[in-house]
Amino acid sequence: MAVMEHTLDVRGLRCPLPVLKANKALRGMPPGAELTVLATDPAAEADFPAFASETGHALLSATRDGDDFRFVLRRRADG
Numbered sequence: 001m002a003v004m005e006h007t008l009d010v011r012g013l014r015c016p017l018p019v020l021k022a023n024k025a026l027r028g029m030p031p032g033a034e035l036t037v038l039a040t041d042p043a044a045e046a047d048f049p050a051f052a053s054e055t056g057h058a059l060l061s062a063t064r065d066g067d068d069f070r071f072v073l074r075r076r077a078d079g
Helices: 017-027 044-055
Strands: 005-009 034-039 058-065 068-074
Touching: 005 017, 017 034, 017 044, 017 068, 034 044, 044 058, 044 068
Parallel strands: 005 034
Antiparallel strands: 034 068, 058 068
């Protein structure tokens, strides 16, 4: 079965909006689906690992290219 992948572009938004929008998007996705988040807020670099740790979603990768951040999260299996 293929993993469902979604992209959320929150570039230009400031904390806490990127994490709040990612949380809302993940709630609407099936367990195991992946969400790629594109962000520019410097706080996102710390916010997304903390968000994943607190919610149980898996942070698969976190990369930075200049001022652009890319986070890939997998929705937790238990909803």
